[in-house]
C-alpha cells in the first residue's frame with residue numbers, strides 16, 4: 226500500500242508526482258498461441274496472467290506451492306464474518322478489479338478510514354486525512370521538485386527516508402501528527418526510518434484515490450480471486466525449486482517433476498525471490514539483483530477479534546489511540562458491517578515483534594489493549610486471528626516497501642524479461658505497489674508481454 230489510500234498520506238503527494246518516466250521493458254519475440262507457459266503462483270498476479278494467456282489460446286500450467294489459491298489474499302471465518310488476513314479493501318483509484326467485483330456482485334460495505342478519530346489525553350479528535358496531506362505539502366515541496374527534476378533529466382534519484390524528508394513535521398504530540406505517523410507505519414508496513422521517501426515524492430506512490438471510504442468483498446478477498454478463476458486450473462501443493470534456461474525455453478523444477486516450457490511467469494513475492502528459494506540458473510541478471518537491493522518486505526500484522534456483542538460505541542470506523550503506541554490503528558466493523566468485530570493494525574518492527582507471540586499471547590495482548598483504550602470491560606472474545614506473513618516462507622512479509630537505497634523505478638527494473646522467456650510479475654512490480662488490483666494488472670502486463678512481444 227503506497228501512501229495513496231491504504232498508505233494514506235502518500236497519495237496526495239504521489240498523485241501529482243506519478244507522471245515521472247516509466248522505464249519500458251525490452252521487447253521479446255512474441256510466443257505463438259499454443260505455446261506452453263508455466264505461471265508460478267496462484268495469487269492475483271498469477272491468476273491474472275494465466276487467464277489472459279488462456280484467453281489468447283496458450284497452453285498454461287499454474288503451479289502453486291500452497292494448498293489453496295489466493296496467496297496474500299487469505300480469508301478465514303471469524304464466527305461467520307470473513308476476516309481477511311491479507312488484502313482487505315478494494316482500492317478505489319484506477320482499479321481494473323473494482324468494476325469486475327461490482328459486476329460479480331461481490332462489493333460489500335465500506336469502512337470509512339478517511340476521517341479517523343484520534344484519542345488523546347481523553348479527548349476524541351476527528352482528523353481528516355486531507356488535512357494531514359496538506360500539512361506535508363510545505364516540507365515536501367523542495368524535495369519533490371528536486372526529485373521530479375532529476376527524473377525529468379532521465380535520472381533515477383534516491384529519495385532519503387520518510388523520517389528525513391518530513392523532519393519535525395507531523396509532530397507526534399498533536400492529533401494530526403500522531404494519526405499521520407501511525408497510519409503511515411501501519412499501512413506501509415515499515416518504520417519511517419526504513420521507508421524510502423519515494424512513496425511520498427516519487428513514482429512508487431502510484432495513483433491516488435479520492436478518499437479512504439473503501440469497500441470490502443462479500444465473502445472476503447479470497448472469494449474475489451476464486452471468482453476470477455475462469456479457465457485456469459491451478460495445481461496446488463506443488464513448489465517450484467528452480468527455473469533453468471534452456472536452448473528451447475525454460476525448464477521448471479518442482480517438488481514433483483520437471484516441466485519443459487516455452488516461457489515462465491514468476492509471481493512469487495520479492496521476499497521469496499530474495500530468499501533464494503527459487504534457484505534461477507544462471508542467476509538473476511545484475512539489473513534485477515541491484516533493483517532487489519532497494520526493496521524489502523514489510524510487516525503488517527492484523528489482530529482480528531470477535532466479541533459476543535458490540536459493547537462499545539465508537540465515533541468513527543477508524544480510531545488511533547495516541548496515548549498508547551502498541552497498535553497503530555483500529556478498525557471497527559460493528560456499524561459498517563453489523564458485526565461485533567474489531568481489527569487492530571500494527572506495522573513495521575512493532576508488527577514483526579507481534580508475529581513472534583503465540584495465538585493465546587496475541588489474543589490476551591489485544592483484548593487487554595482494547596479494554597484499556599476503549600475504557601470498557603469486554604467479555605471473553607468469541608474468536609481471534611493474527612496473521613504472520615513475515616514468518617511465511619511463501620510470502621516473506623506482507624508487501625514490498627522501498628528502503629532508502631531504492632532508486633526511482635527500481636521495482637520496474639524487475640519487469641525486464643530475462644533471456645526473453647522469464648518474466649517476473651506481481652505486487653512489487655506494479656505501478657502502485659501493494660494492492661490486489663495492481664498485482665492482477667501486473668500479471669496481465671507480463672502475459673501480454675509474451676503474447677504481443679511488447680512490455
Ligand SMILES: Cc1cc2nc3c(=O)[nH]c(=O)nc-3n(C[C@H](O)[C@H](O)[C@H](O)COP(=O)(O)OP(=O)(O)OC[C@H]3O[C@@H](n4cnc5c(N)ncnc54)[C@H](O)[C@@H]3O)c2cc1C
Nearest residue numbers: 266268269270290296297311312313314465651652660661
Ligand atoms: C496484511 C496485508 C494487508 C493487505 N491489504 C490490502 C488491501 O487492503 N487491499 C489490497 O488491494 N491489497 C492489500 N494487500 C496486498 C495484496 O494482498 C497483495 O498485493 C497481493 O495479494 C499480491 O498478489 P501477488 O499475486 O503479487 O502475490 P502473492 O499473493 O504472494 O502470490 C504469489 C503466489 O506464489 C506462491 N509461491 C511462492 N513461491 C512459490 C514457489 N516456489 N512455488 C510455487 N508457488 C510459489 C505463493 O504461495 C503465492 O500464492 C495486503 C497484503 C497484506 C499481507
